[in-house]
Amino acid sequence: MTSPLIAPDPTRPASTAAPVTVRVAGWSLHLPEADGLAADLAAWSGTSASRLSATLADAVPADRAHQVLGRKGLLFKEPATRLALCAVHRALGLPPGRHPPDGVDPRSAVVVAGNLGNVATVADLARTVHAEGGRAVSPLAAPNASSNVVASTVALWFGLGAANLMVCSGATAGLDAVRAAMLLLRAGRADRVLVVGTEPADEVATELHQAGRPAFPLRAGAACLVLTTTARSDTGPVLGPSGGRSAYRRIGPGGFDPAAHWGDCYGAAGVVNLALAATLLDAGAPGPVAVACGDDTDGVRELLLDATPGAGR
Amino acid sequence: MPARLTASELRTCLGDGDRTFAGLLAGTSGIGPLRHGVPAALNVAHGYHVDDGADRAFAASRWVAECAARAVAAGALDPRRRRVVALVGTGLRELAAVEAYATGGDAFGAHRLHFGDAVHTAVPGLREVVTVSNACSAGGHVLALAEDLLMLGDADAVLVCGVDATTESMLAMIGRVVDRPTETVRPFDADRQGVLLGDGAAALVLVPDDDDTRPALARIVATGLSCDAHHETAPSVAGITRAMRDALARAGREPAEVDLVVAHGTGTALNDPAECEALRQVLVSGGADPLVTAVKGATGHTSGAAALVNLDVARRCLAEGRVPPVVGLRRPLPEGTGLRFPTEATAHPARLVQSDAFGFGGVNAVTLVEAP
Numbered sequence: 098m099t100s101p102l103i104a105p106d107p108t109r110p111a112s113t114a115a116p117v118t119v120r121v122a123g124w125s126l127h128l129p130e131a132d133g134l135a136a137d138l139a140a141w142s143g144t145s146a147s148r149l150s151a152t153l154a155d156a157v158p159a160d161r162a163h164q165v166l167g168r169k170g171l172l173f174k175e176p177a178t179r180l181a182l183c184a185v186h187r188a189l190g191l192p193p194g195r196h197p198p199d200g201v202d203p204r205s206a207v208v209v210a211g212n213l214g215n216v217a218t219v220a221d222l223a224r225t226v227h228a229e230g231g232r233a234v235s236p237l238a239a240p241n242a243s244s245n246v247v248a249s250t251v252a253l254w255f256g257l258g259a260a261n262l263m264v265c266s267g268a269t270a271g272l273d274a275v276r277a278a279m280l281l282l283r284a285g286r287a288d289r290v291l292v293v294g295t296e297p298a299d300e301v302a303t304e305l306h307q308a309g310r311p312a313f314p315l316r317a318g319a320a321c322l323v324l325t326t327t328a329r330s331d332t333g334p335v336l337g338p339s340g341g342r343s344a345y346r347r348i349g350p351g352g353f354d355p356a357a358h359w360g361d362c363y364g365a366a367g368v369v370n371l372a373l374a375a376t377l378l379d380a381g382a383p384g385p386v387a388v389a390c391g392d393d394t395d396g397v398r399e400l401l402l403d404a405t406p407g408a409g410r
Numbered sequence: 411m412p413a414r415l416t417a418s419e420l421r422t423c424l425g426d427g428d429r430t431f432a433g434l435l436a437g438t439s440g441i442g443p444l445r446h447g448v449p450a451a452l453n454v455a456h457g458y459h460v461d462d463g464a465d466r467a468f469a470a471s472r473w474v475a476e477c478a479a480r481a482v483a484a485g486a487l488d489p490r491r492r493r494v495v496a497l498v499g500t501g502l503r504e505l506a507a508v509e510a511y512a513t514g515g516d517a518f519g520a521h522r523l524h525f526g527d528a529v530h531t532a533v534p535g536l537r538e539v540v541t542v543s544n545a546c547s548a549g550g551h552v553l554a555l556a557e558d559l560l561m562l563g564d565a566d567a568v569l570v571c572g573v574d575a576t577t578e579s580m581l582a583m584i585g586r587v588v589d590r591p592t593e594t595v596r597p598f599d600a601d602r603q604g605v606l607l608g609d610g611a612a613a614l615v616l617v618p619d620d621d622d623t624r625p626a627l628a629r630i631v632a633t634g635l636s637c638d639a640h641h642e643t644a645p646s647v648a649g650i651t652r653a654m655r656d657a658l659a660r661a662g663r664e665p666a667e668v669d670l671v672v673a674h675g676t677g678t679a680l681n682d683p684a685e686c687e688a689l690r691q692v693l694v695s696g697g698a699d700p701l702v703t704a705v706k707g708a709t710g711h712t713s714g715a716a717a718l719v720n721l722d723v724a725r726r727c728l729a730e731g732r733v734p735p736v737v738g739l740r741r742p743l744p745e746g747t748g749l750r751f752p753t754e755a756t757a758h759p760a761r762l763v764q765s766d767a768f769g770f771g772g773v774n775a776v777t778l779v780e781a782p
Binding site: 226232250 | 540551579
């Protein structure tokens with residue numbers, strides 16, 4: 098079976114396009130101060146704490162992103178963008194420091210999930226205009242006034258020239274982004290898609306998040322998934338729709354919810370939860386794992402992740 | 411794989427889709443005094459505003475919801491009986507509300523930054539509403555995703571929306587990069603001064619090409635996507651040409667078949683020469699001699715809605731056999747040599763129309779559309 102955005106309709110003929118199965122060929126978690134999350138997840142899953150701790154270790158906060166990315170190019174980059182770049186850097190397995198791309202890869206796409214990345218900048222720009230006028234605003238802040246700045250910065254930093262999407266659909270954004278990435282692969286728009294979830298936790302972001310009355314406080318963090326098709330990679334767990342198969346475990350609302358144990362990564366949560374599920378499977382936990390994100394306001398999305406070759410077909 | 415356009419509804423400074431196209435044909439501009447922010451502080455004196463008589467708070471949500479409801483009614487679509495997903499493209503979301511909050515207004519729930527609530531309420535029965543924030547080509551990007559959803563059988567119909575309401579932070583950026591306030595948008599003019607924002611919303615209904623149960627307004631042949639990965643704000647000819655070629659390749663069409671372009675045409679020093687060069691490299695070099703029109707001199711830059719505004723104009727050009735002039739264009743820029751820009755309403759029986767949309771961060775979407 099392919100991996101539809103929503104459940105297939107049995108009354109409608111199946112697509113004539115060749116089925117494409119999507120694999121998570123690489124991933125990273127970049128969650129500053131999440132050591133306790135590794136211990137909780139290990140206890141819940143019965144999986145090696147050391148494996149989980151190793152994956153969750155070394156996540157520097159946004160103001161120390163230069164330790165991962167090098168100093169050059171980070172001026173005027175917002176915390177959400179810095180965390181996203183760190184997550185991608187780690188998912189690609191790059192050594193510390195900036196690694197400018199040789200050129201633009203027209204077959205690699207980027208899909209980023211996040212809602213609050215530029216709200217502090219926009220608030221700051223508005224306050225500056227009101228207090229001092231528009232001349233006091235720096236043109237270098239211009240890219241940050243547009244909400245897609247994270248996705249385009251990731252593309253620019255790593256030379257990724259296929260489709261570029263910024264998904265801002267609230268609590269469901271993480272898995273909305275994953276499903277959009279699966280769509281790009283299935284439609285032949287890319288051979289590889291980097292999916293990034295990222296949120297900041299500055300004062301403006303936190304106040305807007307709180308005003309939505311969430312169950313858990315906002316946390317800054319990012320995660321990255323490298324998605325490709327099973328035709329192009331033979332390692333990594335396989336992603337599929339959640340309908341019709343029972344999961345061994347569930348990560349997200351209704352299961353082990355990182356938001357309750359560590360904090361709410363809001364628009365990034367779906368990507369974070371999926372990267373945690375991949376880590377669990379990699380550490381030997383049985384699959385499939387159901388991965389969910391969402392809330393009462395925005396709804397819930399769910400996908401299945403399975404280490405078994407051929408799962409999801 | 412193509413899809414069929416069964417409804418297309420607009421809200422621009424000129425009015426709904428009928429009024430917008432009539433205004434364009436007549437060479438009318440919807441420009442007026444800036445109504446959002448303080449002109450002297452922003453160095454921006456004009457805008458292309460939607461005035462619906464209501465408060466500006468959460469105006470984008472209101473406009474997109476209104477267009478979505480009209481499109482679903484016009485397309486005779488019942489989301490409770492078919493699998494319908496809504497995709498909303500936007501550049502600025504409800505960031506105007508963040509600005510209001512930051513300068514003394516009330517905090518609001520983060521879920522009101524996107525358009526799930528507004529569109530779900532306007533169109534009961536939708537399976538999902540997903541907001542994609544892709545700058546000034548957001549409408550083209552959600553259109554591409556909609557085509558893919560239909561091609562792969564993941565939805566029976568897609569409600570494709572685009573919307574933006576002016577924000578002060580973006581106005582400040584526009585005012586910051588010009589010496590004097592821009593008087594009007596003049597796409598592809600040698601004496602262009604820069605861009606101005608337009609409020610706008612659009613919603614259209616897309617169904618699979620094999621769905622022959624309802625009349626169609628146009629056939630969406632294909633949408634090509636690319637990202638420049640070149641510069642944060644400056645466009646790249648290489649990136650733009652990749653999106654144009656991607657659209658042609660996905661459509662299985664030749665450049666010479668394109669006989670009309672509804673260009674992005676922002677009237678800026680960065681966009682217009684790059685777009686002209688890309689049109690020459692892909693279309694003219696491929697044997698095409700298209701008319702090239704653009705709407706932003708009349709509607710302003712409607713950002714997240716811009717691609718869908720262009721598409722609505724494209725389908726009306728196909729249906730009526732007439733192409734509106736580039737409002738604001740008096741003397742074409744040197745880089746436009748070899749391209750034909752109409753300066754008055756022109757009879758032109760177009761067959762294959764290319765509709766362009768490019769955004770900050772080098773996000774490019776190019777759509778090919780033909781008569782049903």
